[in-house]
Amino acid sequence: MPILTVRHVTSYHYKQPVAFGEHRMMLRPRDDDDQIVLESELDISPAPSRISWTRDAFGNHVATAHFDERATELRFESTMRLRHAPTEFCEADIEDFARSHPFAYGAEERPDLACFLAPQSQHPQLERWAAAFLREDGSADTHRLLVDMTQTINRTFKHVARHEKGVQDPVQTLELASGSCRDLATLMIAALRALGIAARFVSGYLHLDDDDDDEIGGNTHAWVQAYIAGPGWVDFDPSSGMVGNRNLVRIAVVDEPREAIPLQGTWIGAASDHLAMKVAVKVAAASDAEAGE
CATH class of the missing domain: 3.10.620.30 (C8orf32 fold)
Structure with missing residues (x-):
């Protein structure tokens, strides 16, 4: 089974420190027969005061973060490694x-x-x-x-x-x-x-052999x-x-697209305080040597 690594970074930038409301995340891969999660890490800055994990009605992993600190940047970095078994439809x-x-x-x-x-x-x-x-x-x-x-x-x-x-x-x-x-x-x-x-x-995510195709x-x-x-x-x-x-990494399955938003939340401040949101995703396959470890 090939091993895929996914790194997903989302950052929000503001003119001055703002407060943050609850943020809901669907970033951890599903535990299905054809993909086995080996590692899953979630790094959030500023650190949330509380984070909870649940499963929704479809078995998807959902994390909810609460914040006490104000900041000019809110950053979520999700890194995961999983064994992925390609299957055909015959x-x-x-x-x-x-x-x-x-x-x-x-x-x-x-x-x-x-x-x-x-x-x-x-x-x-x-x-x-x-x-x-x-x-x-x-x-x-x-x-x-x-x-x-x-x-x-x-x-x-x-x-x-x-x-x-x-x-x-x-x-x-x-x-x-x-x-x-x-x-x-x-x-x-x-x-x-x-x-x-x-x-x-x-x-979820799509792995392409051509890393230049974004x-x-x-x-x-x-x-x-x-x-x-x-x-x-x-x-x-x-x-x-x-x-x-x-080449497909499954994160969530739902009956309506609005139920599968990877990251959503609120912030408290003036509308003019918001500067930008940046998203970067990288999906890579492990080398034969790494996969054999």
């Missing part, structure tokens, strides 16, 4: 009944999948776009459907860096034929749910997981067109 792994779409999830699975099946958009334009991946009779090969949708978004939509908060409506993404990784993920989730396939939003790997990343009987939750990255979890 048609042979799908249960026989689910190899052809449409299919019905088992009665024992439906309650847990309900929030991941709830429609995100019921606009006719979105429904027509999703239906284009089906045959005339409304059927499809499940494996081909999922792979084709992932690669079609990568091929026909422009991936852009978008720094505004929130996500675009899926119909807007369709009309613009462009969006950030979170916009493209939201479009695919809405389309899959329109077809009756459970899908959820994933946030367009995707230089920031936090977002993609999709769909639930398929047999393999379970499978990763699909419409921004890159990749299927499977290769």
Whole structure:
């Protein structure tokens, strides 16, 4: 299993010392079968007066920090090492009944999948776009459907860096034929749910072999997981067109993107006191020698 190291630094800068309210962090990787956390460190300056760790309803790690000190800079540095096992999505792994779409999830699975099946958009334009991946009779090969949708978004939509908060409506993404990784993920989730396939939003990091390419790997990343009987939750990255979890470090899985913000909090001072926010992310693979230690 390859070993990946992730360093994520976020800093806020102010003209004069300001006070800080509660800050909520989702920075520690999930403990899943295909990724094993070896080390996870969180360094915060100024040091919080109190920090607590919890798990949310989806099993994601959430840290909450409280502060007493004022400062001109608030800095969060998260460093983690994990063993990462790349997995593929093979048609042979799908249960026989689910190899052809449409299919019905088992009665024992439906309650847990309900929030991941709830429609995100019921606009006719979105429904027509999703239906284009089906045959005339409304059927499809499940494996081909999922792979084709992932690669079609990568091929026909422009991936852009978008720094505004929130996500675009899926119909807007369709009309613009462009969006950030979170916009493209939201479009695919809405389309899959329109077809009756459970899908959820994933946030984390993407490791690229080309360290000079910062367009995707230089920031936090977002993609999709769909639930398929047999393999379970499978990763699909419409921004890159990749299927499977290769090079993806999973931090949080949620039903709505707003629930997976890596870092959010408040500060107390004049609006003019805020100078800048800076974010730097580095994902690197260990050398063969380091991995063998």
